[in-house]
Amino acid sequence: MLQRRKWDVDFLGVLSTNEETYELTGRFKTVFVNSQNYLQFFIKVINETPESFPRNQTLFTCYSTELEKYGFQENYQENEFNRVNELYEFLLDSLVLFKPSRKVLSNHEEVYKAAEIRLIPKLESYKVSQQFIAIPIFSKSVNQMTQEEFVDSLIQGKYVGTAEGISIEADDTPSIVLWKEENTYTAYGMFDKHEYAHGGFSFVSNAGVRTIPFTLWENKVYREGNDDDALLFVDQDTYIEIERELKITPPIIEDLRHTIQPEHAKSIRSDEEVDFEKEVKDDIYLIAEEDMQDKEEEFLEHFINITHEMGLQYYEKDLYNFHTAMKSNALTILAGMSGTGKSKVVQAYGRALGLDASQLIFIPVRPSWSDDTDLLGYVDTKNMLYRPSDTSLVDALFHAQQERNKLFVICFDEMNLSRxxxxxxxxxxxLEMEPNRRMLRLYSDRIAQQIYNSAQYGPEINIGPNVVFVGTVNLDESTYHFSDKVLDRANVITLDVKSYAMLKNRNLRDVKEKTRKPYTFEQYNKFKKQESIVSLTDDELSFLWELHTDMQNENKNLGIGPRVVKQIDNYLKNLPTNTFLSREDAFDIQVVQRILTKLRGPEGLLKSLIGKITEERVEGSLYQLIEKHKNVSKFTKTRSAIHQKAKELKVNGFTV
Known part of the structure; x- marks a missing residue:
């Protein structure tokens, strides 16, 4: 009587070597012509198998007919040597996805066969000794839920649906699962056990559910390649690396009193318990916030001392402005006349953070650059290689993608020498997208398997929040002015230089008297406040709306978009507590840096808005507006900027 059993899971395998086949089966060849004149071969499983699967069973037999859908045509007229060699060469550069099955013959002999064969090209990084682990993939299209619903279900221990190809046995809990959103993956873990019922999984995490972007490892995985793939394989070393990153990441929801359990295990707490918990959480939050304020104040003091030691004579309020812009926005631009030390400010900032040469990268911009291939590189289609540009930017971004807890500052020196x-x-x-969606495209996914160095230079790079961009610009006849597309995304800062008499007071003391470790991204990120709710006052919002309305009345292409308002709000929320730069002055600075930089054009278009210079002041609707809103700020910087633009209109007939 013939008995059959099939495990409804996917295994990953590779063509066995002759030595492995002989050791396990007694056959001398992995590929051979069987008694029915068909080519037969052995596949060695290279992934962790279910607990119920026999530990000593690693080889599976298969037939060449399974490969016809991949273009392999067996030539029965050839001699046996050529037939075997052709199949061997055909499989040499591929891994094999398959379903395992077992036949128990009437003589009790067991035969293990690989069914539903699917070929996957080997990555350049493949090593013979590698073992792999399967990770299930969940997605909106397959599991009929949004990512938010998926996360809520993970936290509450609810059922999230199934993932085809993964073991559902109680002893085979995956510690990591993935959510797929378009072409981006997010990892969630660490899971200790699971249940499978009602056609789906529910997961339990004793330490709380944690999450990290998966982009760092996406070029190291094997999967079938379909849109509805529910499984991918990573090697064991990579899997351990992902687990390590998850373990050092705080849980998505932290609760001081209890860990959220599956829905059926929730307990009812009294109002007194809830109030006590809230009070404790608030106290701990305040203590942590005060501690971070002290650490940020210490960092800024160190930064200012370094600027003095380097001979830079800038006002403290301008350095606070620079730091606030750097931590609250993805792009900051230092503008001004040549020779004022803009690049040195960035160097001083990097030194204060303890960044090494691989983390603080200066890229001199060239006038000949015309598109992003000059900055990033290109695909050499003749040799099928990705050729990164000599700027080293691509290497730095891949480095940042691999070292998530390191901070990287990338400075484009003389940024506007080219457009x-x-x-x-x-x-x-x-840079306007969420951190896990900031995918920089180097080349198409369709040719990724054909690029020989794709393991080193994948088709995409994720620009994580640990990468901060800054540019230095000179505004003269040799440079280009910025378009609104750039200005909408950047703080454009002009630093005021102190009196030259201060050059005699250069601080020559050693600023390294304390041994300081480099700031990690996690430490730097704690300087930031990332609340999404807008906290601008009603008066501040009223001023911005009236300013927007005045600009729109003059020209429909002028105005203040919601993006800029949110960025101004984020800047003000991130202003450190200090005695040099008040909130009123910071709001004034933001009006200049985020709004007035875009006020450019001919006299006929801007005259009534900016006004003309009289003996005492500039008369125009902008000036009247800041007079009306004196309760918001004195608008010292704004008045100066309006006065400068009025002079430009008078002398040139246009503003720049």
Whole structure:
């Protein structure tokens, strides 16, 4: 009587070597012509198998007919040597996905066969000794839920649906699962056990559900390649690396009193318990916030001392402005006349953070750059290689993608020697997205398997929040002015230089008297406040709306978009507590840096808005507006900027 059993899971395998086949089966060849004159071969499983699967069973037999859908045609007229060699060569550069099955013959002999064969090209990084682990993939299209619903279900221990190809046995809980959103993956873990019922999984995490972007490892995985794939394989070393990153990440929801359990295990708490918990959480939050304020104050003091030691004579309020812009926005631009030390400010900031040469990267912009290939590189289609540009930017971004807890500052020196909108175009679009969606495209996924160095330079790079961009610009006849697309995304800062008499007071003391470790991204990120609710006052919002209305009345292409309002709000929320730069002055600075930089054009268009210079002041609707809103700020910087633009209109007939 013939008995059959099939495990409804996917295994990953590779063509066995002759030595492995002989050791396990007694046959001398992995590929051979069987008694029915068909080519037969052995596949060795290279992934962790279910607990119920026999530990000593690693080889599976298969037939060449399974490969016809991949273009393999067996030539029965050839001699046996050529037939075997052709199949061997055909499989040499592929891994094999398959379903395992077992036949128990009437003589009790067991035969293990690989069914539903699917071929996957080997990555350049493949090593013979590698073992792999399967990770299930969940998605909106397959599991009929949004990512938010999926996360809520994970936290509450609810059922999230099934993932085809993964073991459902109680002893085979995956510690990591993935959510797929378009072409981006997010990892969730660490899970200790699971239940499978009602056609789906529910997971339990004793330490709380944690999450990290998966982009760092996406070029190291094997999967079938379909849109509805529910499984991918990573090697054991990579899997351990992902687990380590998850373990050092705080849980998505932290609760001081209890860990959220599956829905059926929830307990009812009294009002007194809830109030006590809230009071404790608030106290701990305040203590942590005060501690971070002290650490940020210490960092800024160190930064200011370094600028003095380097001979830079800038006002403390301008350095606070620079730091606040850097931590609250993805792109900051230092503008001004040549020779004022803009690049040195960035160097001082990097030194204060303890960044090494691989983390603080200066990229001199060239006038000849016309598109992003000059900055990033290109695909050499003749040799099928990705050729990164000599700027080293791509290497730095891949480094940042691999070292998530390191901070990277990338400075484009003399950024406007070429048109920023051309060579920086991808970045301008990407930097507005959520961190896990900031995917910089180097080349098409369709040719990724054909690029020989795709393991080193994958088709995409994720620009994580640990990468901060800054540019230095000179505004003269040799440079290009920025378009609104750039100005909408950047703080454009002009630093005021102190009196030259201060040069004699250069601080020569050693600022390294304390041994300081480099700031990690996690430490730097704690300087930030990331609340999404807008906290601008009613008066501040009223001023911005009236300013927007005045600009729109003059020209429908002028105005203040919601993006800029949110960025001004984020800047003000992130202003450190200090005695140099008040909130009123910071709001004034933001009006200049985020709004007035875009006020450019001919006299006929802007005259009534900016006004003309009289003996005492500039008369125009903008000036009247800041007079009306004196309760918001004194608008010292704004008045000066309006006065400068009025002079430009008078002398040139246009503003720049």
């Amino acid at each position: 920023v909108e051309h060579y920086f175009s991808q970045f301008l679009s990407v």
